[in-house]
Amino acid sequence: MMANRLVGLRSQLGRCFSTSNSLFQGTTTPKSPLPTASESTSTLVTPPIPVFGIDGRYASALFSAASKQNKLDQIDADFQKLGRLLTKNKNIADLFRNPGVTREQRMGLLNELDLSDMTRATLETLFDNRREKRLTKFVSVMNRLxxxxxxxxxxxxxxxxxxxxxxxxxxxxxxxxxxxxxxxxNVETTVDPSIMGGMIVEIGDRYIDMSIASKIKAYTEILTSNV
Known part of the structure; x- marks a missing residue:
């Protein structure tokens, strides 16, 4: 069964890589996530891969600032830590994204994580711009970058x-x-029984859902739409 999924994955990945659609897209320009005004007016350092949308703009700005200040290793360590935390502890992820949590509470959580000043300032700006629901995607884009x-x-x-x-x-x-x-x-594997079978794959900026749960949902929507 899983071997058949791998054959399907090979085919779907081929189709995905022949298109230019990105997983992360958006049109709203966020307030600069950088702590200094001079950084936003200087020429950005080009990131190693293109990243798009609101999350991509934050990630590109942070990458540029960290590159100029020789702090890429710090930023890398910060976002690997954040990625592991948000993946393994959904309660923490929900707290960060919950609009009912106050700014002070979010900043208190950040301070407990022992992140670098640049990362903390970027996330603070993300929250101040009311982008808290984009935290998980932003961390994912930054880790991919x-x-x-x-x-x-x-x-x-x-x-x-x-x-x-x-x-x-x-x-x-x-x-x-x-x-x-x-x-x-660099392959990261996660077990989630709720997908019921199959697999979900994110490779680069491509997202492929071959889970049984998604197929059941799709079939259910088709059946109910014809009633």
């Missing part, structure tokens, strides 16, 4: 149960076909 800066292709895979060694090797083999020459594959 930093992974590319390390010469890696970041892939996230969600399955209903853990993969055995054979399936994991097959999955890595499929994903590796879509990495560029010299690009190292």
């Amino acid at each position: 930093m992974s590319a800066n390390r010469g890696e292709l970041l892939c996230r895979v969600i399955t209903a149960k853990p993969l055995d060694d054979k399936l994991r090797n097959e999955l890595d083999s499929v994903l590796k076909q879509f990495s560029k020459k010299g690009e190292k594959l």
